[in-house]
Amino acid sequence: MNKIRKxxxxxxxxGRDKGKRGTVTLRVDEEKIVVEGVNVVKKHVKPNPMKGTTGGVVDKTMPIHQSNVAIFNPATGKGDRVGIKVLADGKKVRVFKSSGEEIKA
Structure with missing residues (x-):
């Protein structure tokens, strides 16, 4: 079970974007995630007439390691760690470590 989800x-x-807040838009693999507005780089792109794209410098959001982010807890307004709790019916849910409150998906 992934502790941080889309x-x-x-x-x-x-990192250089420390303190920024955003939404996870994509899980690239088991460890890397893409967060909107975070780790944005300038990328030089060649024109491709077959696809109809023009060349130039574009902003691209690159993946960031999930260990460099913390899930936002709206109750405290800060980042928090995530734990896994097994309910009585055997279902696993994600909870905030600080309060034990269930994370709403």
Missing amino acids: GDQVIVTT
Whole structure:
């Protein structure tokens, strides 16, 4: 079970974008995620007449390691760690470590 999923609000804890908040738009693989507005780089693109794209410099959002982000807890307004709790019926749910409150998906 992934502790950080697509659609979660996260806060960046390290790096040049420290303190920025955004939504997870994509899980690239088991460890990397793409967060909107975070880790944006300038990319030089060649024109491709077959696809109809023009060349130039474009902004591209690059993946960031999931260990560099913390899930946003709206109750405290800060980043929080995630734990896994097994309910009585055997279902697994994600909970905030600080309060034990269930994370709404």
